Structure formats: C-alpha cells, structure tokens
Amino acid sequence: MINNCKPQLDIRECGNDLLIAMDKSRCNLADTLDCGQCFRFAKTEQGITGIAKGRILRLSQTDEKMIFHNTTKKDFDDSWKDYFDLETDYEAIKDLLCSDSPLQNAIAAAGGIHILKQDSFEALISFLISQNNNIPRIKGSIDKLCRGFGKKLDSLDLVDSCYAFPTLSELAGVKKADLAGLSLGYRDDYILDCVQKLHDGELSLEKIAKLPIEKAREELRLIKGVGPKVAECVLLFGFYRVEAFPIDTWIKKVLAAYYPNGFPKAFAEYAGIAQQYLFHAMRLGLRL
DNA sequence: GTCCAGGCCAGAC
DNA sequence: GTCTGGCCTGGA
Numbered sequence: 001m002i003n004n005c006k007p008q009l010d011i012r013e014c015g016n017d018l019l020i021a022m023d024k025s026r027c028n029l030a031d032t033l034d035c036g037q038c039f040r041f042a043k044t045e046q047g048i049t050g051i052a053k054g055r056i057l058r059l060s061q062t063d064e065k066m067i068f069h070n071t072t073k074k075d076f077d078d079s080w081k082d083y084f085d086l087e088t089d090y091e092a093i094k095d096l097l098c099s100d101s102p103l104q105n106a107i108a109a110a111g112g113i114h115i116l117k118q119d120s121f122e123a124l125i126s127f128l129i130s131q132n133n134n135i136p137r138i139k140g141s142i143d144k145l146c147r148g149f150g151k152k153l154d155s156l157d158l159v160d161s162c163y164a165f166p167t168l169s170e171l172a173g174v175k176k177a178d179l180a181g182l183s184l185g186y187r188d189d190y191i192l193d194c195v196q197k198l199h200d201g202e203l204s205l206e207k208i209a210k211l212p213i214e215k216a217r218e219e220l221r222l223i224k225g226v227g228p229k230v231a232e233c234v235l236l237f238g239f240y241r242v243e244a245f246p247i248d249t250w251i252k253k254v255l256a257a258y259y260p261n262g263f264p265k266a267f268a269e270y271a272g273i274a275q276q277y278l279f280h281a282m283r284l285g286l287r288l
Numbered sequence: 289g290t291c292c293a294g295g296c297c298a299g300a301c
Numbered sequence: 302g303t304c305t306g307g308c309c310t311g312g313a
Contacts, residue, residue, distance in 0.1 A: 036294060127294090134293040137311065185309025190296090227296045248294035279294080 002096060002270075004089045009081070011073060018068040018076050020086075022061075027086065028112025029061045035113050035280045037237045039126050039139045040146075040165070051146075052118070053079055054164040056153055085114045085240075093270050100267070102258040102288035103274055110280035115242060115273060120205045121198070122165045123238025124220075127230045128190045137183060144182045149174070172199040190225025197223060213241055236272040245271040250282045258288055 010021035033041040033048055041050030047060030047067070057080070058069040068076060081087060094111055097103045125145070130138050142165075149166035174195060179188040197203045203223065208216045213235065220231045232246035245263065247255070255263065267274050281288060 131295040132293070132308080133295085134311075137293085140311095183310065186296095186307095187309080225296065229295060233294080246294075249292095250294070283294095 002089065002092045005092060006087050007089060007091075009086060011076065013073055016070045018071045018073060020066045020068070020076075021064060022066045024061065024063060024112050026090065026112065027066065027084065027114050029059050029066055029084075031110060031112050031280060032084070032114045032116065033059075035110070035276055035283075036135065037276070038116055038118060039130075039135070039142050042139075051153065051162055051164060052083060052116075054151065054153070055079075056155065056162050083117050085117055088114075090114065090273075093273055097267055097270065097274050097277070100264060102254070103267075103277060105286065105288045106274075106277040106281035109284055109286055110277045113276050113280060115240060115276065116237065117240050118237055119165070120209065120234070120238035121168055124194060124205070124223075124226075124234050125165075125171075125191060127233040127237070128194060128223075128225050129184060129187055130233070131187065131225065131227075131230055133187075141182050141184055145179075148178070148182070168195065168198050171195045187225060190223070193224040194226075209239055213243060216241070232272075236275075242270055242272040243268060245275050248279070250279050251275060254278045254282055254288070 007026075012019045012021075029048060030043070033050065034043075038050075038052070040052065041048055044058075047058065047069075049056065049058045051057070057071075060067045060069070068080060071080065090111075094107050098107060126138070126142055129141050146163040146165055149170050150163035151166075151170075153162045153164055155162050171191075172195060174192065176188055176192060179191065182188070184191065198205065203219060208219050211219065216235060216239070217231050220226050220234055221228075226234070229246050229248055232244045235241040235244035236246060245251075263271060263274075278288070
C-alpha cells in the first residue's frame with residue numbers, strides 16, 4: 001500500500017489557455033493519449049486534439065509545462081484534472097514498481113503515462129470494437145459511430161466537424177442495418193447485445209462500478225463479445241480499476257520473456273498501471 | 289497472395 | 302477444462 005501524497009499543481013491562466021507546470025516524466029500527454037487506452041485523440045500540427053466528456057480539447061506540451069488551450073481554471077478543476085488523473089501520486093507508485101528491473105526500464109521510457117478516467121460506456125463499446133483489430137481501423141469505426149449517433153459539437157477553429165461519443169439512449173434501439181458501413185465486421189452483434197442489455201436494465205454500469213472487481217468482471221463477461229481481455233480493459237480504462245491487468249499479444253510476450261513465473265504479486269494493486277508502462281515500452285521495441 | 293492486428297465464440301474432445 | 306477453427310477488414 002502506498003501513501004498517496006496528492007501532487008500539488010502549479011496552474012497559471014494565460015489568455016484563453018491554462019498552463020500547468022509539469023515535467024514530461026511526471027505526465028506525458030502524447031504518450032498518455034497514444035498508448036491505446038483511448039481512441040479519440042490525434043496529433044495535429046499544433047499539438048493534440050481530441051474529444052472527451054462531450055467536449056473538444058486541444059492540448060500541447062513542452063518539456064516543463066502542459067497547455068490546455070481555450071480552457072478555464074474551472075473547466076480544469078471540474079473535469080480535466082480528474083480525467084487526466086493528475087491528483088494521484090504516480091511518483092510513489094513508480095518508486096514501488098521500480099524495484100523490478102524490467103519495470104524500471106519500462107518506466108524510464110514510458111513513465112509519463114497516466115490512466116485516464118474515461119466514461120465507462122464509451123470504454124466498453126470502444127474495447128468491444130478493439131478485439132482482433134488494429135488501431136487505425138478501431139479509430140475509424142468509433143469516429144463513424146460518433147458521426148452517426150453522437151451529438152454534433154461546436155468545432156471552433158477545426159476544419160472537420162466533431163461529434164461526441166453517443167450515449168446509451170442515443171444508441172438504444174439501434175439495428176444491425178444502422179451499423180452497416182462502420183467497418184465493424186462481426187463485432188456489430190456485440191454492440192447490439194451490449195446496448196440491448198444495458199438499455200433493458202439487465203446490466204447496469206452504475207452497479208458494476210460499485211462491485212468488487214471479481215463480480216464486476218463476471219457481470220461484464222455476460223455481454224456477448226466481452227472475454228477476459230476486453231473485460232480487463234473496460235475495468236482498467238472505463239472504471240479506473242488500476243488492479244485490472246489486460247493481457248494482449250504484447251503483454252503475453254512480456255510475460256513470457258520477463259515473468260515466466262507470473263507477474264509479481266507485490267504489484268497486484270497497481271498491475272494495470274505497470275501493464276501500461278510495459279505495453280508502451282514493448283510497442284517502442286525496447287529491450288527490458 | 290498471405291499474414292496479422294490490443295480476441296471471442298462455438299463446437300469438439 | 303482445454304484446444305481449435307472461423308470470423309470482418311484493411312494495411313504491410
């Protein structure tokens with residue numbers, strides 16, 4: 001157990017922008033938004049642009065500060081501080097994980113990653129789509145889903161129009177034919193089953209959020225298309241259960257190469273965070 | 289052309 | 302309970 005010491009944030013308003021003093025090793029926005037946990041952010045010439053919480057967010061980061069463009073301190077305090085998990089003491093967690101050599105190396109390369117506190121419905125639908133799939137296509141399918149069913153957002157200076165991720169009620173009653181053209185392949189049935197079970201009240205994400213992790217896992221697995229990997233992803237990225245440990249092809253390689261006797265139990269409480277460091281480092285092609 | 293990408297399901301043993 | 306083939310699709 002780690003004594004979580006809430007990090008102090010040095011926040012400054014500058015015109016329409018909000019500047020937060022932050023070393024990239026403490027929180028790296030590019031890595032955080034491009035490590036496979038979310039699918040709605042993209043690099044642009046100015047920085048990073050994406051959609052979360054039904055709003056368009058434009059970000060950039062230098063070595064010593066992150067910049068939330070067109071953002072008020074209230075927006076930040078009400079939404080983004082929590083979304084980017086900026087009040088968790090990652091340095092203490094990394095100190096613990098660094099006692100392990102492969103993790104120490106992974107953290108040196110990817111230690112700026114934070115776990116985002118995403119909407120659970122969005123995460124569930126997104127990771128249903130993610131199975132046996134590649135990231136560009138996942139992003140394309142999700143974008144089309146948003147354009148087809150989500151609320152249109154004021155796009156300010158952006159060329160493309162932007163759409164929020166559809167809510168459960170916006171997707172309720174959707175038919176298989178409505179999903180044609182989203183490049184979902186056989187995954188369309190999974191989404192239909194998921195939306196139907198949630199809309200009928202057979203399952204409730206609010207209830208799942210309050211369950212012990214074992215029980216939450218079982219409930220999620222009742223949805224067609226949710227197997228072990230997808231369930232762990234939804235728990236970790238949609239419910240902020242940082243003890244969840246998704247095992248994908250990359251992590252399988254990590255476990256085989258560096259943890260033949262299993263992942264250390266000492267890290268169980270933060271296994272999901274460790275997983276992200278290892279996953280990102282493997283994708284970078286590093287030797288740990 | 290083949291392979292595979294952040295898997296899961298159904299059926300066979 | 303464990304293992305295997307099939308599944309949509311697009312890019313390397």
